[in-house]
Amino acid sequence: MIAGHWSVVVVGGRIAGATAAWALAPYAEKVLVVDASQATSFWPQQSTWDRDGAILWDDLGLLDTVLACGAPRTYGHTFRFEDEVSEQDYPQQDGYSYRMTVPREVLDPALLRAAQSRDNVTVLRPGRVRDIVTRGGRVSGVTVRHQGVEHAVSCDLLVLADGRLSRNADRVGAVPYQVIPSPWVAMLAYFADLPLPTDRGYIHLERDNVAISTPCGPRQWCVSTDMHQAMLDASGRHPAQEFARIIAEDPHIGPAVALGRRITPVGGAGKLRMHRRPMSGPGWCLVGDAGYHLDPVVARGTKVALVGAQLLRDRIAAAGDVAGAVLDGLTEQRDAALEGDWELAEQACLPAPVRS
Structure with missing residues (x-):
């Protein structure tokens, strides 16, 4: 009752x-x-x-x-800032030291x-x-x-x-x-069967957007972007279109998603x-x-x-x-x-x- x-x-x-x-x-x-x-x-x-x-x-x-x-637990990520690439490993303090x-x-x-x-x-x-x-x-x-x-x-x-x-x-x-107020618009989709590591993530930082991929399940990855509203205003494109462009042009994520498959719609939020x-x-x-x-x-x-x-x-x-x-x-x-x-x-x- x-x-x-x-x-x-x-x-x-x-x-x-x-x-x-x-x-x-x-x-x-x-x-x-x-x-x-x-x-x-x-x-x-x-x-x-x-x-x-x-x-x-x-x-x-x-x-x-x-x-x-x-x-899967991830123990580090590849970090790209414009054309500079570095590998970041998480300090292994104890059994909780993962992402x-x-x-x-x-x-x-x-x-x-x-x-x-x-x-x-x-x-x-x-x-x-x-x-x-x-x-x-x-x-x-x-x-x-x-x-x-x-x-x-x-x-x-x-x-x-x-x-x-x-x-x-x-x-x-x-x-x-x-x-x-936030100037960022967040978009993401989930993909399967990407030729990417299962224990490491990836972050690509630009001045007006961030692209991220991270394993999130058995042979599954979350691919996400954060886009500055000013960039969207300048382009005049829908956030989902900018998401597709950023991902396709990324030197790490782009080739991977071309070989895998998207298993959810693209969604997100802004303003x-x-x-x-x-x-x-x-x-x-x-x-x-x-x-x-x-x-x-x-x-x-x-x-x-x-x-x-x-x-x-x-x-x-x-x-x-x-x-x-x-x-x-x-x-x-x-x-x-x-x-x-x-x-x-x-x-x-x-x-x-x-x-x-």
Whole structure:
């Protein structure tokens, strides 16, 4: 039965939401995950992390889950800046010293299945939150629409993990306190059977675009570009056309994709905005892009989701259960933990010289 009381309601069942549901389940009587997407959705997005991310996955108890997604570990990459090429190897400090990239349509369902494996986690998909209920200035529940029926749900904690465009974050009054427009447009597609290394990535940096290839599954690679908006404005071409041109002209990726095959559409996003919102308030908490969105050009979105889930879990674990947890100060903790990542993304969003 959906209507009634739940210890935690998580809105969004992708990386941030599924991870939060998994992490909070040991401290909750019942957890309800409400996810609006269809099971067959294709997301032109990838999840990328390095040693720090692997350590976070392990701390959250999900490392085996993400490794089972089948993406190979990479231990370095070829770096090209214009005509100069160098080989970068990642320092081997311990067993976490690798980089990994997993398509989101592979990783996100795996995480949601892990959350559902907890006996006290229920997933509604597709489902939507139609309204948020407050009592005495505190969030006390939501109205959930599932299969054409609306259900009144009360909760001790509402976790919003429904992405950078979260309307629910606006509803609870989580107004962004910092917003930075991004000049980058990100595009990607997945390819199979490329004659490329399975344990190394590739990065080609130009003044107005970046081309990247990285292994992401059995005989699969993600090929992506980040393009400066000024370059697109000057060319007048659609981002997908520029993606095809950049990839075809790349001396490393171009010959490889000519011999392999593309297995997904080309997709992506542009005109994005970085933002920071308060992480918590009376009866609610934001994890992932809903509360803290970095430009994808720096590949730190997964870390943001994991840090938020970890901080929330640790605060609730310290209290012993969800109902007794005090969430004050989470915003400051999150911002301190991610300050270096924010600064890196902020630098990437500064005006850059673009070839004429």
